Amino acid sequence: FRFSRRPDIGDRIKVSFEFFPPKNDLMEARLWETTTRLQVLSPDFVSVTYGAGGSTRERTARTVGRIRRETDLDPAAHLTCVDASRAEVDEVIAEFMAMGVTRFVALRGDPAEGVGARYRPHPSGYANAAELVGALKAQGATDISVSAYPEKHPESPDFATDVDMLKRKVDNGATRAITQFFFDNDSFERYVERIRRAGIYVPIVPGILPVHNFTQVANFSARCGTHVPAWLAERFEGLEDDPQTHALVAAAVAAEQVLDLVERGITDFHFYTMNRADLVVAICHMIGIRGSTAASENRPVAA
Ligand code: FAD
Secondary structure, X not given: OOOOOOHHHHOOOEEEEEEOOOOOHHHHHHHHHHHHHHHOOOOOEEEEOOOHHHOOHHHHHXXXXXXXXXOOOOEEEEEEOOOOOHHHHHHHHHHHHHOOOOEEEEEOOOOOOOOOOOOOOOOOOOOOHHHHHHHHXXXXXXXXXEEEOOOOOOOOOOHHHHHHHHHHHHHOOOOEEEEEEOOOHHHHHHHHHHHHHOXXXXXXXXXXXXXXXXHHHHHHHHHHOOOOOHHHHHHHOOOOOOXXXXXXXXXXXXXXXXXXXXXXXXXXXXXXXXXXXXXHHHHHHHOOOOOOHHHHXXXXXXX
């Protein structure tokens, strides 16, 4: 694959990083190390996930608050509709607003029993992500991301239903869609064409998942409807007990995917960091996003 950057788009690349709220002091220390390493890459924003049924409500708020207070990063708070009344969700929104957070990632979420269980809206809650977007907008959110599924959400009977849901979210005020992770760039491109044909014009930002552990990613992909191509499985074959080679292959695979998307004209990328910096730093480096002034002055000239 090509290690060059297209000179006309390289400088316009924007990245965002997703974290999950840490469960204990050790994980918090690791997240802090990660944010310190990633903040020098000047991401457009970072986001912090929200556990099913509000299970991480306090931890998400604490993490978002700390990022706001102690870094230059601009945090977005994820929020879901699961198992919460409208009043409860509105209270969480108000808490974030009081911290000065106006960026959100609005989701329906999955039932607490896990992906695959049947979703039932809370009787007095927001029925879906589109309604949540409307509530956020009404309460003054300025930047609202929503999910998008290049390979279709597993619950969607067809692409038309999926695209229709995205349209409802955008009509209610979503300003950006971030995709589920995927490995097949052709399916992403077809999906973007499909939603543009449906009259949806917000940025569709590919969600990139660096493969820290192929076995886990393959299992998770099966549950969320992401296709794992045979070539990808072959690249990681036999590396289960060789973490160093696994990491090198993972960096190469993700860089290849991102560089191919850059070639296709994509300029915004969202990284599912899993609270780890190494692979993300390597991939960003390869698309010309460097940490220090000295490094950026030494950016390679695109071939
Ligand atoms: P929606 O956008 O409301 O729906 C997704 C698709 O499912 C729709 O396109 C629609 O076609 C279909 N669908 C939904 N309901 C039905 C139905 N009743 N019948 C038929 N089809 C239906 N989860 C968390 O718990 N916390 C997070 O912080 C979080 N962050 C995420 C961030 C991103 C960028 C993405 C892509 C996902 C995230 N998720 C998170 C996962 C998400 O909650 C699940 O994928 C969930 O199953 C759907 O939520 P949604 O907002 O994408 O749903």
